[in-house]
Amino acid sequence: MLDEIRQKLESEIESLSHELNVLLPERISTAVEQGDLRENAEYKSALERQEFVRARMEHLTQRMSDLAKINVKEMPVDRVGFGSRVTLKDLEHEQELTFTLVAGDFMDLEGGHVSMASPIGQGLLGTKEGESVTIQLPVGERSFEVKDLVTLPQQLGLDG
Secondary structure, three states: OHHHHHHHHHHHHHHHHHHHHHHHHHHHHHHHHOOOOOOOHHHHHHHHHHHHHHHHHHHHHHHHHHHHOOOHHHOOOOOOOOOOEEEEEEOOOOEEEEEEEEOHHHOOHHHOEEEOOOHHHHHHOOOOOOOEEEEEEOOEEEEEEEEEEEOHHHHOOOOO
16 A cells, blocks of 8 residues: 555656646746737746645655655554555435545545545544444444454565
8 A cells, every 4th residue: 555655656657747837837838938928827827836736746756755654564464544445334215335544645545545734534543443434424423333344564574
């Protein structure tokens, strides 16, 4: 999972770097050739994009730094945390849900990810398999049982 996240970040940084160093300078140069820069929408648009790309790259670089600080060996092997794959049973509706808990930047709803910052993510942090938990969701209070838990250390074979 960490490798997937790292690859996604590196890929986006590489793409943004190309845009910042190759594509945007070309756009700016073309816009400058058109004359009066005070009323040149293409020039203003390119500068705004350049500012956005720089800020996004800075953010992604910080995320890469944060990722490098994660020490999976120090993570609990029996409690819900970053990277945990969790199967819950909704005690009221008798439904099961399975998802992986991730940081917000790495969310992929179609991939079955839930943010650790979300109400369900916050409510589950630190729980163990077999425990029941009541979480305040936007639709109201819901009770869940942690039916299955595979932590990130377990996924990487570091649980024993």
